Amino acid sequence: MTMKLIHVAFRNISRNRRRSLLSGIAIAVASMSIVFLFAMVQGMRDDMAQNLATYYTGEVRIRNAQYEEYERYNPIHLTVDWQRIDQALAKRSDVTAYVPRILFPSAFYVNGGNHPAVGIGADFSREAEYSDFAASIKEGRIPDAGKNEMLIGSVLARDLKLGIGDKVTIISSTAARGNNAMTLEIVGLAAFPVASLNSQFFWAPLDRVQHFLRMDNEVLEVLVMVEDDERKAAAAIKADLEPLLGSALDIKAFNDISMMYGFIELAQYIYYFIGVFFLLLGSTVIINTTMMVIYERMREIGTLGALGMHGKELTRLFFLEGVFISAIGAAVGVLVGAGITVYLGKFGLNFTDALSGIDMEISSVLYPRFNLWTTLIVYVYSVVISAAATLIPSRKASRIEPVEALRYV
């Protein structure tokens, strides 16, 4: 009997080809959009995690415990002892790489005026081990330790009409809570994936920045890459370092630091709900089509009822029609969505203009991330929701009396 119903259901689908196509396309578009949306969110999340780890926070960040409380006052005197942290981290097997950094707001004194810029004091020999730093050099070279040199974001250089060989005097507050100025020569232009890094930041050798900011052997933060779970690693490092340094430290995993990353994680769950609504919207086409088919085939339903077909069987028949349309539509949609995702995952989506001037840790070119499991889940999810939606009109067919149905012209 079931085989017969399946056969009849397929025949009915092909009998109403245009309507079936319309329903299938609605489901396909919804499924395709969801696959692409999820891939984009995953891509953004991965991209942000990568940028945070490489440029902003590391997977685990070590700072002075008081820094966050006073962050808005630029408390660059709230430092950590780099030498002792270096010794302690070197002994840990769960730490894969780490770099000291000094992030400091400053002003470029150019043509008699001050222009805001953010400086990063970095140990470039360590940066090479930590990330593919050299790949960001667009022109010139990385500054040498011990020399008054800087690497500048290419957009910042363009905006201030600066180039390699030019000298710039930077002004900033010091860790001694005074002011200082120092002249640095531009030896390289950098093009980082994040727009704000190119338009606001410059990099200088750690030792010169320590001298400039009167920091001795202190640094503002240490960024750490770890092997396992970042939160667990952060807790383990904290337990290890605090007794050793004898002072409280702020040691956090990157996903507990960035508010934006938290939003993206939250957005992922919100998108699951949005996905349900997308599919419900697509399903209204199926409901509408099935209802119309039921009214159109009222005499046929009456005949089937008069010949002894039960109401439950009629429900199953129309339900199966809905399931097949959903399954085919969702399959096509998921495949097209996956195809677009794989293509854009390779070539990327360029948001340079849209993201210019926006201070976010997201790259200007985004790559949607294809995930087989997510795609399969979206497929199952699409079929289940769409099929469940067809139950509403299908149940109506079971309640039609054969005598009444046969009166339909």
Add this chain to the structure above:
Amino acid sequence: MYRSNNMKIRMMAIVMVALVSIATVGAMSAEDIVRQMDALETFDTSYAEGEIVTTDRFGVKTSTFRSWSRGAYDSLIEFTSVAERGQKVLRTEGELYLFYPDAEELIRLQGAALRQSMLGSDISYEDMTGEKDTLSQYDVKLVGNERISGRDCYILEFSAKTRTVAYPMQKVWVDTGTYMVWKGEFSTKAGRLLKEMAVLETMTVDNRTLPKITKISDKMKRDSATEMRLSRLDIDVDLDPVIFTLQNLTW
């Protein structure tokens, strides 16, 4: 009888002195008071040493300095504390220049930059090296008298003639005897208090009573105050004119 006459004479003397004082006070216009006040703070030449002690939410920070001045317009400050050693601030010909030993160029401060905090203190560059020709920049009004730190003071209100000054409105308490400013309130045109100043201790140099310790608090900063303490002040000293040149700044 003799005692009674003596009392009368004494009383008359007191009344006469009081009348003379009132007449003198009445004769002093607000502009005259300001001229006296500016004259007190302006020296042909001077040399000073002292420290700037800033207390804020992060603790106490002390910077030491030495300074030279000539007339109302030229001054040079050199910081001698370890963290700022060699940094200099020169004001000359209406311009303000900063010299930092690690910088290959002089930084000329102008406009809003003059209002930046000097060494993170409550004192701006303009406060430290400000010109002392008050009447060319402000209209002044005498609004009353008050006793401050046990001294009779005139209360003067200043309103800026130009937009180029740091404080559009000022209210100062000027000693009626020494013309030293004991207290000052510096505000925006709308009356919002920007800074407060009070003299905590005075010293006498060359028969002039001058501030030794002055407390300044920037009302835009919370829990912050700065004391400028002079440990030495020499007036009318021989100074090489080269001190106030840009060339000297970079030596």
